[in-house]
Amino acid sequence: MESELLLRTEGVRKSFEGTPVLSGISLELRAGEILGLVGENGAGKSTFVKCLLGLHRPDSGSITFLGRDLLRTGPAGIAAIPQEFNLVKDLTVAENIFLGREPGRFGFLNRSLMRSESRRLLQKLDVEIDPERKIDSLSVAEKQMVEIAKALSVDCRLLIMDEPTTVLNQKESAILFRIMRELKAGGTSILFISHRLEEIRTICDRVAVLRDGVLVSCDPAESLDAMEIARRMVGRELKQMFPPTVPPSGPPLLTVENLSSGKEVKHVSFELQAGITGLAGLAGAGRTELAETICALRKRSSGSVKLAGETLHLRKPADALAHGIVYLSEDRQGSGILTEFPLDRNVTLSSLRRYCHAGIINREAERACAESYVKKFRIKTASLETELKYLSGGNQQKVALAKCLDNCPRVFLFDEPTRGVDIGARSDLYEFIRELAASGVACLLISSDLEEIIGMCDRVLVMRAGELAGTLEKEHVTEEEIMYLATGVN
Ligand SMILES: Nc1ncnc2c1ncn2[C@@H]1O[C@H](COP(=O)(O)OP(=O)(O)OP(=O)(O)O)[C@@H](O)[C@H]1O
Numbered sequence: 001m002e003s004e005l006l007l008r009t010e011g012v013r014k015s016f017e018g019t020p021v022l023s024g025i026s027l028e029l030r031a032g033e034i035l036g037l038v039g040e041n042g043a044g045k046s047t048f049v050k051c052l053l054g055l056h057r058p059d060s061g062s063i064t065f066l067g068r069d070l071l072r073t074g075p076a077g078i079a080a081i082p083q084e085f086n087l088v089k090d091l092t093v094a095e096n097i098f099l100g101r102e103p104g105r106f107g108f109l110n111r112s113l114m115r116s117e118s119r120r121l122l123q124k125l126d127v128e129i130d131p132e133r134k135i136d137s138l139s140v141a142e143k144q145m146v147e148i149a150k151a152l153s154v155d156c157r158l159l160i161m162d163e164p165t166t167v168l169n170q171k172e173s174a175i176l177f178r179i180m181r182e183l184k185a186g187g188t189s190i191l192f193i194s195h196r197l198e199e200i201r202t203i204c205d206r207v208a209v210l211r212d213g214v215l216v217s218c219d220p221a222e223s224l225d226a227m228e229i230a231r232r233m234v235g236r237e238l239k240q241m242f243p244p245t246v247p248p249s250g251p252p253l254l255t256v257e258n259l260s261s262g263k264e265v266k267h268v269s270f271e272l273q274a275g276i277t278g279l280a281g282l283a284g285a286g287r288t289e290l291a292e293t294i295c296a297l298r299k300r301s302s303g304s305v306k307l308a309g310e311t312l313h314l315r316k317p318a319d320a321l322a323h324g325i326v327y328l329s330e331d332r333q334g335s336g337i338l339t340e341f342p343l344d345r346n347v348t349l350s351s352l353r354r355y356c357h358a359g360i361i362n363r364e365a366e367r368a369c370a371e372s373y374v375k376k377f378r379i380k381t382a383s384l385e386t387e388l389k390y391l392s393g394g395n396q397q398k399v400a401l402a403k404c405l406d407n408c409p410r411v412f413l414f415d416e417p418t419r420g421v422d423i424g425a426r427s428d429l430y431e432f433i434r435e436l437a438a439s440g441v442a443c444l445l446i447s448s449d450l451e452e453i454i455g456m457c458d459r460v461l462v463m464r465a466g467e468l469a470g471t472l473e474k475e476h477v478t479e480e481e482i483m484y485l486a487t488g489v490n
Pocket residue numbers: 016021039040041042043044045046047048083380381382390391392393394395420422
C-alpha cells in the first residue's frame with residue numbers, strides 16, 4: 001500500500017523581474033519518502049525550496065502540505081537546512097541551535113538545558129563541538145554540522161536539505177545518511193539536494209530532475225545511474241570528465257621550506273613547479289591552514305616562502321597577491337566574495353588597482369573584464385550589476401574563482417574549487433585549470449574528492465596531522481596509496 005501523501009505542488013511558477021526561474025513544477029512527496037532534487041547551478045532548486053518555506057511566494061500554482069493550503073497556513077511542520085549558512089557569527093553554537101525559541105519556563109532562558117540539548121544533538125551527529133564555542137571559531141564542516149543539528153532539533157514531518165553534504169567528508173556524510181534513514185523509518189519525509197550524483201542514487205527513493213526551471217523527470221532512483229541523471233540535468237551528452245593531466249615541470253616556482261603555523265602546520269617543505277600538483281589529506285590534516293600560511297592569511301611560526309628562488313616577506317594577504325600568489329578559499333561565504341556587492345565589482349575586488357588611473361576607476365574596463373568571465377564560465381546572472389546574493393550558490397562559486405583569476409596568478413592555490421558546482425560546469429572548470437597550468441602557472445589543487453585528485457594530478461602531496469606525510473607520483477597516485485599516507489594505516 002502506498003503511504004500517505006504529504007506534499008503536493010501543482011504548477012508552481014516563479015519569475016524574478018520577468019525572468020522565469022520555475023516554470024510550473026508539479027511534484028508529490030509521500031510520508032517516509034526521500035526525494036532527491038538535482039539540476040545544474042541555477043536550475044531553480046533553491047528557489048523551489050524557498051517557495052515551500054514561504055520565503056518566496058509563487059506567482060501561480062498551489063502547494064498542499066498535510067492536506068492544507070501551505071500558501072495560506074505557512075510552512076509549519078517543515079524544517080530546513082539552507083544552502084547558505086544562516087548562523088549568527090557572534091553567538092555560541094547552543095544559542096544558534098535554539099535561536100528564536102530558547103527553551104525555558106516562565107519566560108526565563110534555561111541555558112543549561114540549551115547546552116545539554118545541543119550536546120545531545122551534536123553527539124547524535126558524532127561530532128565533538130563544544131556548545132559554548134562561538135560560530136566564528138568553527139570550520140566550514142563544523143558550521144554545517146551545527147545547521148544540521150539545528151534542523152534536527154525541530155519536530156517536523158518534512159525535512160528539506162539543500163546541499164548539506166557539499167562541505168562534508170565521506171565519514172560525516174555517512175553519519176548524515178544514517179540519520180536520514182532513521183528519520184525515514186520514523187515516517188519523516190526528506191527533500192534532498194546534492195550535486196554528488198552517486199550519493200543521490202544511494203540515499204533517495206526517487207529522483208526529480210530540474211532543468212532551467214522545468215521538471216524533466218521524476219523516477220525511482222534504482223532505475224537511474226549517475227550518468228543518466230547527469231544527461232537529464234544538462235540535456236546533452238557530457239564530455240569526458242577529466243582532461244589530460246599537466247605534470248609539474250620546469251624550475252620550482254614556489255619553494256616552501258620548514259613552514260609552521262601553531263599546531264596546525266608543522267615543518268612543511270615542498271616545491272611547486274608549473275603544472276598541477278594535488279594536496280590530499282583527511283579533514284583537519286592542515287591543508288587549508290597550510291595554504292593560508294603560504295599566502296599570509298595565517299601567521300607563520302617558522303620557515304620561509306620563495307617565489308622563483310627569491311625569499312618573500314609576506315605580512316598580509318595583499319602582499320601575496322602582489323606577487324601573484326592567489327588563494328581560492330574553501331569558505332566562499334566567509335572570505336571569498338561580498339554578496340551585497342554587484343557581480344562586476346566582486347570580480348575586480350582584489351585586482352582593482354589594475355582598473356584605476358589617477359584614482360579613477362575605469363568602469364568600462366571593469367565591466368568588460370566581468371563580462372568575459374561570465375561568458376567563459378557560463379555564469380548564470382540577470383546582469384553584470386546583479387548583487388551576488390541573487391545568484392545561485394554554484395554561480396557564486398564561479399564568481400569567487402573569477403575574482404582570484406583576475407590577479408594574473410603565477411601560483412594558484414585552489415581549495416576545494418568544485419564544491420557545489422554542477423557536473424557539467426565541473427568539467428569546464430577542470431579544463432580551465434588544465435589550461436592555466438599548461439600556460440605556466442603552478443597550480444595546487446586541494447581536494448577531499450579523491451576521484452578529482454587522481455583524475456587531475458600526476459603528483460600528489462599528502463598531509464597528515466599538520467605534517468607532510470609524503471609525495472606520490474604517476475602510477476602511485478591511487479586511492480590506496482593516498483589513504484595510506486593520509487591515515488598511516490594500511
Ligand atoms: N531573489 C532573486 N532575485 C533574482 N534572481 C534570483 C533570485 N533568487 C534566485 N534567482 C535566480 O534564479 C535562478 C535559480 O537560482 P537557484 O538558487 O534556485 O538555483 P539552484 O538550482 O539552487 O542552483 P545551485 O546548484 O547553484 O545552488 C538563478 O539564475 C538565480 O540567479
